[in-house]
Amino acid sequence: MQFKSTVISNQEVSPGYFRMRMTAPPELAGSQPGQFIMVRVRDAIDPLLRRPFGIFDVGVAESEFPGLGAATYLEMLYKVVGKGTEALSGYHHGDHVDVIAPLGAGFDLGDPEEEKILVGGGIGIAPLYYLAKTLVQHSRVRFFLGGRTRDDILCVTEFERLGVETYVSTDDGTLGDRGLVTEVMERHIRENRSRKTLYACGPMPMLKAVAEIAQRTATPCQVSxxxxxxxxxxxxxxxxxxxxxxxxxxxxxxxxxxxxxxxxxxxxxxx
Ligand SMILES: Cc1cc2nc3c(=O)[nH]c(=O)nc-3n(C[C@H](O)[C@H](O)[C@H](O)COP(=O)(O)OP(=O)(O)OC[C@H]3O[C@@H](n4cnc5c(N)ncnc54)[C@H](O)[C@@H]3O)c2cc1C
Ligand code: FES
Incomplete structure (x- = not known):
């Protein structure tokens, strides 16, 4: 579905990372965790192509715009890396964005009885918040979150507020454990024998490491x-x-x- 969305807020949550909240049509509240959106970042020829972003959150809440009552919102969490994301970071309350959503195949939510292990690296946490919000309704959820340094660790409080047990690690030790998030996660899998499914999103080397751990420990695993x-x-x-x-x-x-x-x-x- 293609729609014009109005920006509600667009806040820098850590240096170079932004969280944008915007209006969305009611049908979007039925999006699957893991699906994504394509955003036209500017009403101009350059950049021509839409940019893909995960659905960080979607739901229904009292509208920030007067007189609208309860309305559907959509959120994305993004890192400024080039022209398109730079343009997005300049959007303000009331600006309009052209969006196509929801797209692609999302996460399989699996058996509610098993423990769910989420692993995110840096901006790779973007599609995991909406997944966690959905999974906590029926399952125990643990979230392993890694980044190079403390500035790459985002939205920990938001995950904790959902009732998710959150473990942080950074490469340089400036927040949480020092070392790779995958090492911390593998320790947990080996020490806790309960049935689990892994859900991962992040840079390719991290996803490869997660896939190897899934193979070694015979744990079902989905990667975004x-x-x-x-x-x-x-x-x-x-x-x-x-x-x-x-x-x-x-x-x-x-x-x-x-x-x-x-x-x-x-x-x-x-x-
Ligand atoms: C399904 C999907 C979901 C995504 N979700 C998010 C999200 O939730 N938050 C977020 O910040 N980013 C997400 N991305 C990545 C995001 O689309 C790119 O960062 C964005 O398109 C960069 O646009 P730009 O014009 O700012 O950068 P460009 O000027 O196009 O490129 C700048 C740098 O970013 C790299 N880059 C650009 N696009 C991609 C890409 N698709 N994959 C890997 N590297 C890229 C380029 O190699 C270059 O080094 C997602 C990508 C996909 C495919
Ligand atoms: S982006 Fe065109 S086929 Fe996937």
Missing amino acids: LEAYMACGMGACLGCVVKGKEHSDETPDYRCVCKDGPVFAFDQLKWV
Whole structure:
């Protein structure tokens, strides 16, 4: 669905990281955790292509605009890395953004009886908040959050407020444990024998490490991938990754935008 959204707020939550809240049509409240949106960052030729972002949160709340009553909102959490995100960071309350949403295949919520382990690296936490908010309704949820330094650790309080047990680690030790988030998470998996599913989003080296841990510990695991996207709808094949059966003789490609962005880790080729 394509719609014009009005910006409610656009706050810098840590240096270079912004959280934008905007209006959305009521149908969007039914989005699946892990689905994404394509945003036209400017009403101009440059940048031409829409930019993909995860759904950080979506729901219904009393509207910030007078007289509107309860209304659907959509939130994204983004890091300024280039032209498009720089343009977004300049948006203010009342500005309009053109959005296509919801897109792609989201997370499978699995068996409510098992423990859910969420792993996020840096801005990779973006699609995990709405997932956590959905999962806590039925399951115990733990969240392992890693970043290079303390400025890359975002929204811990928001996750804790949901009732999620949160573990923080940074590469330089400026917040939480020093070291890789995947090491802390693997320790937890080995020390706690209950049935679990892993959900991960973050940089590719982190996702590879999570997939290896899932393999070693025989833990079901879903990963949310990022790729360069042009159309966001399966038409341009600009976003393909290799599927598990891929070889030079039998190509097996999956579109991140249409088959994903969420995949079971064992559906992908990791080398
Ligand atoms: C399904 C999906 C969900 C995403 N969700 C989020 C999110 O919730 N929050 C967020 O901050 N970002 C998210 N991203 C990444 C985001 O789309 C890019 O950071 C953004 O498009 C960059 O646009 P730009 O014009 O600012 O940067 P550009 O000027 O286009 O590029 C600047 C730098 O960012 C890198 N880059 C650009 N696009 C991507 C990409 N798609 N994947 C990896 N690296 C890229 C480029 O290599 C370059 O180094 C997501 C990407 C995908 C595919
Ligand atoms: S972005 Fe065009 S096919 Fe995925």
